[in-house]
Amino acid sequence: MEQDQFREALLQYFDELRERVSTENGDWTVKGFIDVYQRIYSISIDTKVLSKVLELLMLPAISRFAEEHGYEIVLAKSQNQYPDVSLISKSNKALCFAVDIKTTYRTGKDKNGRMRVSGMTLGTFGGYFRIRDRRVSSTFAYNRYVKHYVLGVVYDRAVGIDERKIYNVADLNDIPSVARSFEFFLQEKYLIASDTPGSGNTKNIGSTKYLDRLLNGTGVFAKLGVEVFDDYWMNYRTWTMAREEGFAKPPYTNLKMYQAYKKQGAEIFNIPEDAVETEADDKGEYGLETDIPDVDE
Template identity: 45%
Template sequence: MNLKEKNKYKSDFKKELDMFADKLEKYVSTDNGDWTVKGFIDVYKNIYTISSDTKIVSKILEIHIFPQILQFADSIGYKIILAEKQNWYPDLTFVKKDNEEVKFALDIKTTFRRNDKTAGFTLGSHGGYFKERDKDKNIQFPYNQYTGHYCLGVIYTRTDVSDDLAETEIYQVQELQEEYETPKKKVGERSVTTVKNLKSITSVIKDFDFFAAEKWKIASDKQGSGNTANIGSIFDIDDLKNENGIFSKLGEEWFDEYWINHGSAIIVKDGKPTKITTLKDFLEFKNRKELLSKIVAKTKGNKTLSKKVAVKKSSKKTALKKFPKKKGGKK
């Protein structure tokens, strides 16, 4: 596959994935934005609510949207291969039915809003299969066999901020009961609350944002978790949705090279050898200071500027504070 063909497949896939992501909010939400999943039901029609623990919510969300993903893949001419093991990358491999050389990696990434403007994900390992791109350890196919690597992002607001399963409740719903059935007051030692309809039960999450993004375009230059070799995403929600990450103006090649060398390349700073863990240091290490202006950084007003421009503005403000203009035109 030549570069032109590869870019055409990527462009077409991203366009379809964007349209699919736009439809998912209505699929998982009620009219007022609540999650349509209220809990689990047993054969006695007891509804057990779930906690807002991120692992539980993410797994149920994946199950909830999976039938839609299958339909989507089939509608655009792809089949889906699931990761053979839980910790393998990616969650889903899209393989084009009429050309199996075309493969796309798709990870489903779910997280809650930290506030109105920020959220974040981990974007997979920068060790193992990421470095040894022709190997298939912990990955469905070798990394370099994928035409592109994408995330289906899901951002939501937590209604119930408790992760404690002991805080979950049991409900019986009048609209599900037959006329002859008497509502139960207890299940074991736990009380049962009777409500009129399912909508009366508060959903643990609400207000969904679904988006599709190419992985490298939403990556930061920081690890996503403490002791594990995971790539962290940027945090600004608008930037996530617009694929406006720190590498987005530099290109995928720089993303690859930086993360392959993260924590192993050494630079001398203040006379001391220091592991490179920032993109700025890495570009200086590569003697490519002319590219510093392409590092995307956040500034006030939620506007995106290059670090070079941001530094210039900051320096100008500092200078004005130190040497304010005097009245009468003299400094």
């Protein structure tokens, strides 16, 4: 199987993913947690809880894909290990694909009518992302993977759910779902990445917060390519990182500043001006300084 066929093959299993995750009316198939006394506890709307349960629901479909297409599947050994799933071709060990499972929820339309989402973190821009020739909190070295994919789930969060309520098995059909209206996507990481960190002061790559860009793979790096994405994030510095390296401030905090920064050096960032976008809030400024320490994912 060639590299460009991997995504198309895995997309064929999305119907199975939907059947495992969503009922015919769009509700989540998971209603809660059950104990040995057949008491059902409402599931939390906490994104980490939802993400883990959704991951468990989708793994059987991914495993079937691996078996039917000749891949060895290797799961991450811990929550912070990258990626969630490694798929290695049994016929060609050089073909190794990273699949990270991510979730996000819709937050509503902006003033231009575009649906926005809460966003997701796409892994650290330190650690294994910069030290690519050996394992650093990763299943394999980053360079071992020929492509890095994000298998994403987008959903609506229910409101007014009483997480303290306990149900019986007989009440199963009456238990409200905490999530509904699921959409799935499979994109290479760089295609849905933003040019800003994922959350607060963590050293994580952020995703786009526009739903259409997630589904279509049209983030700010899509026109620029994976090499620009890699260079941008491998050299991105937070305020703390910049100080530690002797800078008064980060050289850039968005793509437009990155373009200007590259033009100052020997390497010219030869990209048309209209191809450079940014999702950063700071329009040409360096952003607000913070004293909160940076942390890894």
